[in-house]
Amino acid sequence: MRPTEARVDLRRLSDNFRCLRSVVGPEVGVIAVVKADAYGHGAPRVARLLEGVGVWGFGVATVEEGAELRAAGVRLPILVMGAAFGDRHDAVIEHDLTPVVGDPGDVDRFAEAASRADRVRFGIHVKIDTGMTRLGVMARELDAFLRRCARYPSIRVDGLATHFACAEEPDASSTEQQLALFVECLHAVRAVGGDPQVIHAANSAAALRFPDARFDLVRTGLVLYGALPSSEVPDPGFKPVMSLRTRINAMRDAPAGTRISYSATYVTSRPSRIATLPVGYADGYPRALSNRAEVLVRGRRAPVVGRVCMDLCMVDVTDVPGTAVGDTVTLLGEDGDDSITPDELAGWAQTISYEVLAGIGKRVPRVYVGEEPAFSEEPETRREERP
Numbered sequence: 001m002r003p004t005e006a007r008v009d010l011r012r013l014s015d016n017f018r019c020l021r022s023v024v025g026p027e028v029g030v031i032a033v034v035k036a037d038a039y040g041h042g043a044p045r046v047a048r049l050l051e052g053v054g055v056w057g058f059g060v061a062t063v064e065e066g067a068e069l070r071a072a073g074v075r076l077p078i079l080v081m082g083a084a085f086g087d088r089h090d091a092v093i094e095h096d097l098t099p100v101v102g103d104p105g106d107v108d109r110f111a112e113a114a115s116r117a118d119r120v121r122f123g124i125h126v127k128i129d130t131g132m133t134r135l136g137v138m139a140r141e142l143d144a145f146l147r148r149c150a151r152y153p154s155i156r157v158d159g160l161a162t163h164f165a166c167a168e169e170p171d172a173s174s175t176e177q178q179l180a181l182f183v184e185c186l187h188a189v190r191a192v193g194g195d196p197q198v199i200h201a202a203n204s205a206a207a208l209r210f211p212d213a214r215f216d217l218v219r220t221g222l223v224l225y226g227a228l229p230s231s232e233v234p235d236p237g238f239k240p241v242m243s244l245r246t247r248i249n250a251m252r253d254a255p256a257g258t259r260i261s262y263s264a265t266y267v268t269s270r271p272s273r274i275a276t277l278p279v280g281y282a283d284g285y286p287r288a289l290s291n292r293a294e295v296l297v298r299g300r301r302a303p304v305v306g307r308v309c310m311d312l313c314m315v316d317v318t319d320v321p322g323t324a325v326g327d328t329v330t331l332l333g334e335d336g337d338d339s340i341t342p343d344e345l346a347g348w349a350q351t352i353s354y355e356v357l358a359g360i361g362k363r364v365p366r367v368y369v370g371e372e373p374a375f376s377e378e379p380e381t382r383r384e385e386r387p
Helices: 010-024 035-039 043-051 063-071 089-094 104-116 139-150 173-191 204-209 342-349 353-358
Strands: 005-009 029-033 057-060 078-080 098-101 122-129 155-161 198-202 217-220 242-247 250-254 272-277 294-297 300-305 313-316 328-335 338-340 366-369
Touching (some): 029 043, 043 063, 063 078, 104 122, 139 173, 272 328
Parallel strands (some): 078 098, 098 122, 155 198, 198 217
Antiparallel strands (some): 005 242
């Protein structure tokens, strides 16, 4: 079999959750964001692990992602945050998902779907756009939106939410302004008799930087997987959960002046040993890493040379004595005393660690290591209806 694999350390995942818990405190619930296949880590396995260590629930982007978790046996609340419900309103109810809603038309369609499903009450979370300018009801339109919800006895506003646009940036003023507007909206909702059971606003950066933004729940993704949104975000000790490794499948002795890979963007300046690796941009190892990235071979760094191809890339192992076909190569993760982090890889690719992790493709098998709590495939009792 092709030797390229992504290894997911479940022990580190649970350790990162406990690390987050130590910061936000025991009274704040955690929505673990597992969209995009848990940022490439494998949503069903990640969710089943986190369900066993004490998260409040999960956040996904699409109805299909939520349905996948239910099929895997996940019982806790699942918020569908992407708001692209299309014609899947019935499926949201069928799979017992909780939609995050900001469009008046979705309120109508969920009420209709609840009626078809004979649901007396159906809970939604209302999202307020406080400055992201992406999804949610505008603050000035919130009163009319809530009146629309009140038309339908079946619709229950269980939660109120917003999302911060700049929580990881050095200047805190934008986040503070969004937070102040959100608090104003919360007061306005309660003034007219609204009583959302859970309030949530903080993403990973806000959860760590802005204690006043934690409310009842925080929505964290990246830090659970061991990366930081930016250098402005304090690190209480998160460890990367995923590593990406392969093995050398070919070696070349290249004289000085040898051109490497497509377009000859790299030419050897000395007699060199060039190793070929069976990993490329189709696996999520970005082409932008060409002539920029480094890998670890036998605990030492070696540069990526030439263009990263769809299925292959080359590294110069001249300065790593004894390198041979079959040697393990670490593209992301630890080898000896050195490591390549998601943030370092993202810096070489001139992107963000979110994209690096989520981009590791499906054809790279995930191998799970570390302890995982035992789960019963069939629950002894049905999950109780949330109040």
